[in-house]
Amino acid sequence: MTSTVEVTDLCRSFKTSTGLLWRSHRTTEAVRDLSFSVERGELFGLLGPNGAGKTTTIKMLITLLLPTSGVARVLGIDVARDPQAVRSRIGYVFGGERGLYERLSAADNLRYFAELYGVSPRSQRTRIAELLELVDLSGREKERVEGFSRGMRQRLHIARGLLHDPEVLFLDEPTIGIDPVGARQLRELVVRLREAGKTILLTTHYMLEADLLCDRIAVIDKGQLLALGTPTELKSSVDIGQVIEVETFGLPQTAIDRIETLDGVRTVTASVRGHLQLLVVQGHPGAEVTGSVLAAVDDQVVHRVLTREPTLEDAYVALVGGS
Numbered sequence: 224m225t226s227t228v229e230v231t232d233l234c235r236s237f238k239t240s241t242g243l244l245w246r247s248h249r250t251t252e253a254v255r256d257l258s259f260s261v262e263r264g265e266l267f268g269l270l271g272p273n274g275a276g277k278t279t280t281i282k283m284l285i286t287l288l289l290p291t292s293g294v295a296r297v298l299g300i301d302v303a304r305d306p307q308a309v310r311s312r313i314g315y316v317f318g319g320e321r322g323l324y325e326r327l328s329a330a331d332n333l334r335y336f337a338e339l340y341g342v343s344p345r346s347q348r349t350r351i352a353e354l355l356e357l358v359d360l361s362g363r364e365k366e367r368v369e370g371f372s373r374g375m376r377q378r379l380h381i382a383r384g385l386l387h388d389p390e391v392l393f394l395d396e397p398t399i400g401i402d403p404v405g406a407r408q409l410r411e412l413v414v415r416l417r418e419a420g421k422t423i424l425l426t427t428h429y430m431l432e433a434d435l436l437c438d439r440i441a442v443i444d445k446g447q448l449l450a451l452g453t454p455t456e457l458k459s460s461v462d463i464g465q466v467i468e469v470e471t472f473g474l475p476q477t478a479i480d481r482i483e484t485l486d487g488v489r490t491v492t493a494s495v496r497g498h499l500q501l502l503v504v505q506g507h508p509g510a511e512v513t514g515s516v517l518a519a520v521d522d523q524v525v526h527r528v529l530t531r532e533p534t535l536e537d538a539y540v541a542l543v544g545g546s
């Protein structure tokens with residue numbers, strides 16, 4: 224049986240030129256020899272840092288961009304040979320997407336797109352009602368979109384992407400810019416879609432989201448596949464050493480730089496948590512680094528220290544940080 228999405232040695236490069244008088248040309252290889260497949264009914268995640276090639280890959284799969292070389296098949300159809308046939312059987316939604324009619328109600332927006340997508344007039348009414356129910360917007364369908372939150376708009380976009388009942392759905396950063404409550408509602412919707420039998424390929428920068436949602440994940444960087452597997456497989460495939468979280472306040476950059484150079488330390492990431500700074504220090508496998516990390520930090524500024532099990536984010540940082 225063929226996979227629902229099958230990507231084989233896929234490449235896409237872009238030629239760009241800069242300068243007015245002396246033009247210089249540059250080629251960016253956005254996707255390089257990428258191969259993976261997504262099985263029917265699977266929720267598959269594509270992860271990678273900015274510029275890794277995730278959107279370029281999705282754009283080729285949804286027939287908005289032609290591959291430079293290699294083959295991509297969706298539902299067994301070559302995306303470069305028969306884009307029309309692919310388009311009629313897939314849906315896609317980009318995070319932060321515009322394109323809804325603000326002055327129209329949610330239901331009128333769906334009616335308009337249903338016409339555009341050629342949904343038969345007979346089935347439009349029931350289809351729209353079903354979709355509004357699915358995306359938790361029934362009861363709000365008569366309200367104009369201009370009064371909707373970002374999360375509601377995104378759910379409406381997903382309903383729009385499902386009007387023609389596609390078998391495969393591509394979601395590019397579906398929860399970007401959406402508050403935690405809205406993001407949770409969207410994640411619940413994605414789970415319902417999977418339960419309804421859709422095959423879903425999604426990109427995200429949120430590791431917790433990927434860990435919660437995805438059956439399998441491909442991690443890509445610089446257009447190439449770095450790792451592929453279930454969240455559990457990824458966590459155990461990367462030989463992660465000790466992970467220490469240090470909550471501090473007012474820690475100078477020089478101290479963070481010093482920790483990075485300590486023996487046994489693999490990566491250090493610093494972020495803001497409320498009024499505190501959170502340092503996440505990953506050690507090399509087998510190295511005991513808690514003592515030396517704490518010695519490098521003035522204990523006047525340490526709020527809390529804990530060691531914990533590696534998360535998908537730790538595995539991701541180890542994979543991408545080391546590439």
Ligand SMILES: Nc1ncnc2c1ncn2[C@@H]1O[C@H](COP(=O)(O)OP(=O)(O)OP(=O)(O)O)[C@@H](O)[C@H]1O
Binds near residue numbers: 237272273275279
């Ligand atoms: N139309 C284009 N012209 C030139 N270069 C492009 C074009 N589209 C993408 N690129 C380049 O291709 C590379 C991959 O970009 P892409 O948008 O696929 O990454 P991404 O993984 O989706 O990143 P992000 O997480 O930031 O959305 C980048 O270096 C980008 O600058």
